[in-house]
Amino acid sequence: MHSPLALVRDPSADADTDATPRSAEPFDALEQLVGVNLARLRAERQLSLDALARASGVSRAMLAQIESARSVPSIKVLCKVAAALKVSVAAFLRRHATNGFEHLPAERSARIVSANGRYSVRPLSPDDESIAAEFHELRIAPLHTEAGIPRAPGTTVNLVVSDGTLEVSVHDQRQLLATGDAIVFDADQPHSLRNPGDTEARAFRVTLRSETPPRWEVPAAAATRDEVAREGVPG
Missing domain, CATH: 2.60.120.10 (Jelly Rolls)
Structure with a gap:
């Protein structure tokens, strides 16, 4: 699964204490799923990384790493981001269509x-x-x-x-x-x-x-x- 958004890696981003860098390893399916859903939810709310960082208390660097599947976010981090986006933590794990729903005619x-x-x-x-x-x-x-x-x-x-x-x-x-x-x-x-x-x-x-x-x-x-x-x- 690939995100429809352009995810730009920030070379100056520092590793966060609540996430584990994974830049040298292949994308893990679960990490990529979380990253795609986070990017989609943020885009739907028209929030920049900086705006979401201020609302959630999670650093911009970590948010960028999560979206590009280069870090494993902790439950604590996901809870903070979910609260800022006003969604359940489960929203990051859905495998539905990337627009957030799946129509079943x-x-x-x-x-x-x-x-x-x-x-x-x-x-x-x-x-x-x-x-x-x-x-x-x-x-x-x-x-x-x-x-x-x-x-x-x-x-x-x-x-x-x-x-x-x-x-x-x-x-x-x-x-x-x-x-x-x-x-x-x-x-x-x-x-x-x-x-x-x-x-x-x-x-x-x-x-x-x-x-x-x-x-x-x-x-x-x-x-x-x-x-x-x-x-x-x-x-």
């Missing part, structure tokens, strides 16, 4: 449909295995029940019904949801979704992965094989 979305055609899933976030959360649109035909695949320990689901009604079952517990209702449940347990109505139900689901996967986590490859073998749609 509905007509070009890859909707995954079950073998019987009565259940479909549409991803609403970029295809990135490293993300901690998955966002999907679900469509469930009338009177259809869709069994979910138990996910890795610690995984939770936040689901909201946008049209129709849904009954969510987790083990032997059942909860009926009307339009606008939401529910949060442990997705590492046996669960299912049932549409008890006579019209199609639609819901939006956010799946949050465990931050620290337990040692007994089911390998992703095995889970994928199970899903494909069942109906080819994510649970």
Whole structure:
């Protein structure tokens, strides 16, 4: 990835105590990602290096080194710069388009449909295995029940019904949801979704992965094989 901005190296810049110079080494992918995002965010706000240095308390020399991927910034430095730019520290680690967002047109979305055609899933976030959360649109035909695949320990689901009604079952517990209702449940347990109505139900689901996967986590490859073998749609 290359920045659309012209990044000029300052030969007189001194090394900062909160960063490690890397000028003699090849660009590291993560360092370059941080540098590109910092340069983009600064350009969007029409800030010079000097202006950002004054606002953040981080030296101009360090900012220049970070943007050109010649230094490894500390968390403390990134927090200062993020506060000055009014963004999250996570903004420096995004792999979306360099303009700061990624448009996902509905007509070009890859909707995954079950073998019987009565259940479909549409991803609403970029295809990135490293993300901690998955966002999907679900469509469930009338009177259809869709069994979910138990996910890795610690995984939770936040689901909201946008049209129709849904009954969510987790083990032997059942909860009926009307339009606008939401529910949060442990997705590492046996669960299912049932549409008890006579019209199609639609819901939006956010799946949050465990931050620290337990040692007994089911390998992703095995889970994928199970899903494909069942109906080819994510649970």
